[in-house]
Amino acid sequence: MTRTIMVTGGCGWLGSAIVRNLLERGDKVVATDIVVSSEMKSLAETNSGLSLEICDLAEWPQLMDIFRHYSIDAVIHAAALVGVLQVADIPLKALRANVECAVNLFEAMRQNRIKRVVHISTEETYGDFLSPVIDEEHPQKPVSVYGLTKLAAEHYGRVYSRNHGLECINVRTCWVYGPHLPRLRLPRTFIEAALRGEPFHQQDGARFAVDQVYIDDTVSGILLALDKQSHRFDAYNVATGVASSIADVAEAVNRTIPGARITVGDSGEKYRLDETIVSADKGALDIGRARSELGYEPKYDLRRGIEATIAATRANVGQA
Ligand SMILES: NC(=O)c1ccc[n+]([C@@H]2O[C@H](COP(=O)([O-])OP(=O)(O)OC[C@H]3O[C@@H](n4cnc5c(N)ncnc54)[C@H](O)[C@@H]3O)[C@@H](O)[C@H]2O)c1
Structure with a gap:
């Protein structure tokens, strides 16, 4: 059965790669972003499986409109303000984009009875690595505003999973290139x-x-997390090892x-x-x-x- 996957940040770098991969394997995609890239615009013109929607996730009515308009089966949450350097001096904007938007999304999913969301998280949530190779149980003590906001989104996902039956799966990737x-x-x-x-x-x-992980590998890990029927864990490291x-x-x-x-x-x-x-x-x-x-x-x-x-x-x- 064809599924409809919403990809937030669907015109971003990872988001658009995810969108292309989903379409190639036959899923329908609703890509949302605050800006529409020309690349995604031309893809939508030639691929009827792709719907593009401008939506600021911080704006509740815009988000609810998407869920009212489409029958969404699952979400990949790729929207964020990204990068340790990029958000270091805009902590409030980062809070809004990376935390408030995630909470809005989880709440909209709860109200619309959509369970599965894959949140693209990051090694920055761990802070300083205490050993040369770390697994998912490593303490999460971020040392950057960016890492802190991404960890907060993970924790909100956990609270929504525990209290409201959401399945928020965190794919922690590393330096993607x-x-x-x-x-x-x-x-x-x-x-x-x-x-x-x-x-x-x-x-x-x-x-x-x-x-340092090549983009195609990160995308494949995200899609595997999306597709797995039931998860024993809510976080996976996806990189090269x-x-x-x-x-x-x-x-x-x-x-x-x-x-x-x-x-x-x-x-x-x-x-x-x-x-x-x-x-x-x-x-x-x-x-x-x-x-x-x-x-x-x-x-x-x-x-x-x-x-x-x-x-x-x-x-x-x-x-x-
Ligand atoms: N690129 C990496 O190395 C890397 C590593 C680990 C995790 N991640 C995570 O992967 C995801 C995608 O990263 P990317 O590298 O593609 O970044 P990107 O900046 O290319 O894409 C992010 C997209 O989110 C959109 N966005 C920002 N604020 C929004 C809002 N309020 N509402 C709707 N959309 C909004 C932006 O317009 C942009 O298109 C992010 O969650 C990031 O934290 C990236």
């Missing part, structure tokens, strides 16, 4: 410089290692693009996102639970993921 990443973050910065034929020196962080250093990323770019000159310094201090913000201690996510419960298996190691990203980026910077 791939083509068309909307933020200027590595490996995008490395790849674009290399494709322009320019050298690039990253000041710091050669040894800073974090689980391996932490790659920033020097590893530079090396993968240098190896794949002839003549690339990407270098990374190492002051020995913690990795700095900017002058004021020091990143949390990171590492790899243990993906054993996602493997055994969901059948999740990442297909891209760092090398393959960087190659795929470079292949898709080439055209954009005129190096086809």
